[in-house]
Amino acid sequence: MLIAVGTASQAIRALPAMMDPVATDHAAEDFAHRWVTRLIQDEGEGILRLLWRILGREQDVLDAYQDCYCKLATLPQRPNLRCAKAYVYRTAANIAIEMIRTRTRRQAHWPRIVAERKSEHEESSESTADSDRMEDFRRRVADLPPHLRNVIVLRDLNRMSYKEVGRILGIDPATARVYRRHAVVRLAELLGGSDLS
Numbered sequence: 066m067l068i069a070v071g072t073a074s075q076a077i078r079a080l081p082a083m084m085d086p087v088a089t090d091h092a093a094e095d096f097a098h099r100w101v102t103r104l105i106q107d108e109g110e111g112i113l114r115l116l117w118r119i120l121g122r123e124q125d126v127l128d129a130y131q132d133c134y135c136k137l138a139t140l141p142q143r144p145n146l147r148c149a150k151a152y153v154y155r156t157a158a159n160i161a162i163e164m165i166r167t168r169t170r171r172q173a174h175w176p177r178i179v180a181e182r183k184s185e186h187e188e189s190s191e192s193t194a195d196s197d198r199m200e201d202f203r204r205r206v207a208d209l210p211p212h213l214r215n216v217i218v219l220r221d222l223n224r225m226s227y228k229e230v231g232r233i234l235g236i237d238p239a240t241a242r243v244y245r246r247h248a249v250v251r252l253a254e255l256l257g258g259s260d261l262s
Contacts, residue, residue: 118222
């Protein structure tokens with residue numbers, strides 16, 4: 066995991082140079098997209114950590130990271146937002162959640178592959194069982210309502226304080242605590258009654 070994050074961190078530092086337009090006459094467009102470059106420099110590693118905790122697979126993390134910034138770069142102009150950082154975190158989390166949902170849908174269409182995978186998991190070590198439980202947890206988080214999912218993703222998967230979570234989501238820290246508790250109760254029910262708090 067450290068290698069993947071380190072490799073991605075090096076890629077993050079190289080991205081601003083790759084995103085700068087080469088000899089363009091569109092100075093206004095260049096100016097309009099500088100906020101994306103600035104976000105890559107300022108928030109890139111934080112977004113990468115968030116995606117790693119949600120997705121757990123290096124290639125998925127890099128794909129989601131690229132999709133997030135491509136989506137931002139293709140906006141016609143900087144959106145009129147109170148907090149661009151919150152917008153980027155939400156965009157990245159939504160892309161990651163959609164990737165998990167897509168992965169789940171694919172598995173549903175390939176029952177033979179899933180059955181083979183289950184038989185392989187039964188023969189494998191405990192680390193594989195832990196990986197399966199984590200994958201199940203990620204799917205359950207993806208099924209939560211957005212207001213609960215966002216708090217769990219930022220608080221538990223990205224290890225932000227309630228104050229930071231509240232600032233990013235535009236809610237009070239106390240409300241973030243309440244949402245987290247509701248999410249934990251819902252996840253405990255979905256995962257068979259184990260206490261996650």
